[in-house]
Amino acid sequence: MSAAAPRSTMAALDAQRSRYVLRLADTSLILGQRLAEWVGHAPALEEDLGLANLSLDLIGQARLLLTYAGELEGSGRDEDQLAYFRDGPDFLNVALAEQPNGDFGRTIVRQCLLDAWQLELYSELQQSTDRRLAEIAAKALKETQYHFRYSASWLIRLGDGTEESHARVQSALDELWRFTNELFAPDALDDAMAAQGVAPRLPELRSRWLAHIEAVLREATLKRPMDVNYPWHGKRGQHSEHLGYVLAEMQFLQRTYPDSRW
């Protein structure tokens, strides 16, 4: 970016980058919110703690990212305003993150697919030309590493477990696989970010993501589903019907009593 760029160009670049950062933020926020639904309901106390810990990390990462997105946007919105006062079409998370928890196995499948993705994404974002984003990525990566260890080890246990557990995670995998297309399908914004060195090229992440996932599936004795070329566009604000319910739960207090504080 040239120092001589006119102010309007700089503002446009910041707005574009803000939108990209929101995608990362919203994916972590919505996934974190989904995991929080398990609190008090997980199959065992240890998994209750585990899922809550992952949720807490993801929401913490989302807070760092939302704050930064708000600063780039430059109209004074902070993390709370971005989390609580945007409507569905303004959320830019990938559609996989908002898919319902289902049973514990389905939650683990969704988690494993996204953990492996964030693992590769944050590894690359550490080298971003955007220093703030690189710093957030380095912090998030440390946490994503044990998230993946958790979800992958459970997927192996469930897949290579009983007939019942195997059947359940295989069917969840078959159902959720179609949402992974969006993780690696770049649009104009992804391309612009890659061209500026802010973000990695998404298609290049896919082979490394697949290597993680295939290694886990092999040990879990699970079959990799067929690729479905159906383009979800959660990151452009086109969501499945499930997001609205997540937002209703997450936002109702702030919508009912705006700006209320602890």
Next chain:
Amino acid sequence: MSTVSAASKQSGLDVLHSTEREVWGVLERVPDPEIPVLSVVDLGIIRHVRVAEGSVHVGVSPTYSGCPATEVIRSLIGHALRTAGFEPAQIEDVLSPPWSSDWISTEGHRKLKAFGIAPPEKTVSRVRHLFAAPRVACPRCDSTQTERISEFGSTPCKAHYRCLSCAEPFDHFKCI
């Protein structure tokens, strides 16, 4: 009670350095709210103390992104500095490089163990070893015949273990 403004009226780097030393002294008495035997200095989350333009700047790193204690820690530090007369004090977030459990002081390791929490080893978590749990010595009887009950515990930084020799359950401060 020494204040920054009083200090800056005297001249020379020595005064500046002695102010910084005093600030570190104050911080050494600020406990971590979740593991109160550790000070924020023992925990290794204080990244810098600077005196500039009549104000004290303290850089603090979060341990985990979502650690609920982060905001309590900030307010405890702010309160301790004000009480000690260091005003104005700026508390700055430092994200990079990310905090590591390797930064817990030797004194911190000793305090953790005395408190019944197995301190972290000097290793960083690896993605590859899916099921490998680190070998942790029991903080009570030092036996290494222990097993992990849960990778996640009462706070983001701890895991649950059990000693197979003395049969006591204990917390392990995780490596990150």
